[in-house]
Amino acid sequence: MWFNLIAIFVLGIAVAGSVMLGFKAFGRKPPRWILPIAAGIAMMTYTLYNDYSWFSRTAGALPQSVAVARSYEQTNPLQPWTYLFAPVNRFVAVGRVVPAPGETGYRMAEVHLLQRYVPTVTATMVFDCAGGRRADLVDLDGFDEAGEPIGGRWQPLTPDDPLRSVVCAEGGGPPSA
Known part of the structure; x- marks a missing residue:
């Protein structure tokens, strides 16, 4: 800045x-x-x-293995023109998508949160594509023998959620690196 x-x-x-x-x-x-x-x-x-x-x-500038899932526009009263054409100042990108441990069908994805003037945050999330939910890996205590997450809080995902669309795509999201 x-x-x-x-x-x-x-x-x-x-x-x-x-x-x-x-x-x-x-x-x-x-x-x-x-x-x-x-x-x-x-x-x-x-x-x-x-x-x-x-x-x-x-x-x-992102590698081809990273797909932009969602972008966010923001208005600012100190920049009145942004009310007409709001610039994008943050977005969510999905990196490597891999199967979660076990035979659950879950997928683990690196989710990058990028915002202007703020350091990038990367979080690993577990997605239950069939069940329409996700959990942050930092909230988990790992996986049990069957591959179920231990101690995580599942967040519901809508069918049109952009993260779900990218991670749960037929090919499994962006190409794995």
């Missing part, structure tokens, strides 16, 4: 300096209003580009 703020100010100064040099090259004096307007337009353009392209740049 601090890097972006510094980059925005440096960009504003660089654009104002370039405009001033352009006027000097033609032997003219720039109007007083042109430098702050040019710097402001450049800073605003960079901010909009950075906000609205974060999701595509971040998701595009």
